[in-house]
Amino acid sequence: MTQTKPTIATAFHKEVEEGLTAFPKYLSSKFIYDKKGDKLFQDIMAMPSYYLTDCEYEIFETHKTAIAQAFTSKSGFELIELGAGDGKKTKILLEHLVTRGDTFTYLPIDISQNALDGLEESMNKDLPKVDIKPQQGTYFDVLEGLANYNSRKKVIVVLGSNIGNLLHPQAIDFLSNIQKAMSPGDLLFMGFDQKKNPQVILDAYNDPEGITAAFNKNLLHRINDEMDGTFNPEQFNHWETYDPETGTAKSYLVSKQDQEVRINALDLNVHFNAWETIHTEISQKYDDSIVEWLANESGLNIINDFADSKGYYKNYLFEKK
Numbered sequence: 001m002t003q004t005k006p007t008i009a010t011a012f013h014k015e016v017e018e019g020l021t022a023f024p025k026y027l028s029s030k031f032i033y034d035k036k037g038d039k040l041f042q043d044i045m046a047m048p049s050y051y052l053t054d055c056e057y058e059i060f061e062t063h064k065t066a067i068a069q070a071f072t073s074k075s076g077f078e079l080i081e082l083g084a085g086d087g088k089k090t091k092i093l094l095e096h097l098v099t100r101g102d103t104f105t106y107l108p109i110d111i112s113q114n115a116l117d118g119l120e121e122s123m124n125k126d127l128p129k130v131d132i133k134p135q136q137g138t139y140f141d142v143l144e145g146l147a148n149y150n151s152r153k154k155v156i157v158v159l160g161s162n163i164g165n166l167l168h169p170q171a172i173d174f175l176s177n178i179q180k181a182m183s184p185g186d187l188l189f190m191g192f193d194q195k196k197n198p199q200v201i202l203d204a205y206n207d208p209e210g211i212t213a214a215f216n217k218n219l220l221h222r223i224n225d226e227m228d229g230t231f232n233p234e235q236f237n238h239w240e241t242y243d244p245e246t247g248t249a250k251s252y253l254v255s256k257q258d259q260e261v262r263i264n265a266l267d268l269n270v271h272f273n274a275w276e277t278i279h280t281e282i283s284q285k286y287d288d289s290i291v292e293w294l295a296n297e298s299g300l301n302i303i304n305d306f307a308d309s310k311g312y313y314k315n316y317l318f319e320k321k
Contacts, residue, residue: 029281040215055313060092063306076103077153084108146181154186164284175298188318192286205240213238227265247285253278
């Protein structure tokens with residue numbers, strides 16, 4: 001009797017098979033985020049070398065009044081956050097909006113249901129006056145639905161380095177899809193990590209504590225746990241590169257030896273040569289001219305920006321052209 005190959009059940013299964021049978025090999029960083037991955041990312045954001053979190057906290061604390069004034073509307077507004085995570089930074093702004101007496105609904109969107117559950121629980125405890133409606137899914141899943149929120153002003157928020165996970169052509173597609181979901185008068189508030197001393201950037205993704213390495217390797221643990229894989233994560237090095245010309249930081253897992261990995265759920269054997277790579281993540285860095293170009297290509301106008309005191313990071317405010 002001929003055995004048939006298992007039916008690929010999820011996007012995770014499908015993309016793992018595609019990525020590990022490609023050359024060069026790759027895996028998507030979005031699949032790092034399970035319960036363990038969420039916790040590791042929270043640990044990363046708390047590291048002194050991971051400057052992005054502190055920069056955005058500073059921006060929110062320093063400029064929250066101006067940001068809130070831009071967001072507000074007499075008839076109220078929908079505050080839609082893509083990739084909300086634990087929402088710690090957003091809470092600074094939400095608390096200020098509540099204090100001001102603004103009328104709004106907070107719609108956090110994230111791929112991780114675990115993160116959303118934790119966010120909703122903490123919001124109900126810390127800011128019970130906020131009307132919160134979490135939605136689980138990828139950006140691309142939910143963007144089409146955003147256009148349905150057209151009864152009052154929409155403010156779409158994307159914080160951290162979310163846009164940085166996309167190469168420029170993908171970023172333009174992403175921004176264009178957001179622009180299509182926007183009505184005249186809607187706003188997009190988005191963070192862009194700025195170009196800076198290359199060593200500062202490398203240190204942010206190559207911490208001596210090994211937290212980023214553990215985060216990156218969580219992809220292999222997930223494949224083992226959810227697809228009956230035989231990866232030995234200790235046989236892979238976490239490796240980070242940064243090209244100051246293009247502003248692209250890249251993360252890799254590098255096989256330390258010639259090895260074979262079996263993924264039973266996919267009926268797949270994957271061979272790795274010694275020092276062969278799996279590309280797992282990019283983190284793009286920007287300057288004003290690049291952000292302006294991305295905006296123009298996507299049908300958006302920059303109407304303001306807010307920076308931290310070092311100029312390491314900026315949140316830009318866009319409107320639909």
